[in-house]
Amino acid sequence: MISLEAFKRDYSGYLLNDNCNFEVEFLKFHARNVDCNRMYECLSVQKKPTSGSYTLKIDRLSNRHEPGICSDIFDIGGYTWKLDVYHDGAKTKKCLDVYLKLAKTSKLSVKLEVYANVSLCLQDKVELSQVKFTADKKRFGYEDPWRWEFPLVKFEDPSKGFLLKNACVIEVSIVVLGSSTLH
Template structure:
């Protein structure tokens, strides 16, 4: 792992993953890897996933990463616990993807009506940094919503972050994926963002880090927060499933 503390020179830390020890490999070698950069929260004693990607390493490209991985402002914010007593801990999760010649079966689900789920959040002011909804089932798969009421890493309390998470994905086989088309909105919100994502063991949730500005959410004229309660609505359709062929 390569760390550039001054990064892009515009207030960010840069992180890269490099492959080494390739001199013994054949001339046209290539390695496919899925990896995520982590930073340790020394206050709550857990790792936060900053960013991740899946890339091919080879002779002409031996390192991959992010020029703007995390801002200095977020990194130095005492409430995040990333920098304590001038010490920090970075990490990286790396999975080498081996081509084993395993076939895949794709099942496309057409004409499926979206499942509508409403989640009422009470005592909003007393929430911890994040909260999960109750589980709900769509096409035999379990899901739940994840909300950070002051935003997840990098939002600095500016926006609410909302994600859809697959409950089952943690137990998926490595090649199994479920594609969901979904939209999430706050009650009384006119417009909704819609996205499609393949959920897997390596990518269990997906959504919007900057879902809604906190100032808009707390504006009493908007009607999103009433008597310290709010309602999040999700419309979810499972539109595809990939399984391995044994």
């Protein structure tokens, strides 16, 4: 905020021939339905979104006996996250399933939702390229992960380079836009 006096000064550059331009950016979020009986939702949008990335390298993928692989918990944008990977598919045996979710910690409330832009990359170690999937303004809640699936036929094809020497690399990038809390 600037004072009216500073705004009107000739050398300030705000006014030119008695004209001024303003730029406004709007972000649209879909809030959840709220029961009107004394409940409200507080939406906070960050002025400068925070971002970061996390890389998960999985070795000896086919030798694992557990149904899924959980990443370490990682922090991006002030929230804790984790990746769950299912080589045999969580819902179908025909896909590599990857879930990005908020990690259940003592700070995570059932009433909290985080809005973020996310991208997930599966690294091709032969061509040194990647397959990238993105979602904009995705809502993450207590039990609301982002699910991404990749066909096992492509994933296991040696010429594609996603699964090389029984290992794969998955990278996730997150830009936290804001959050909402139900009160």
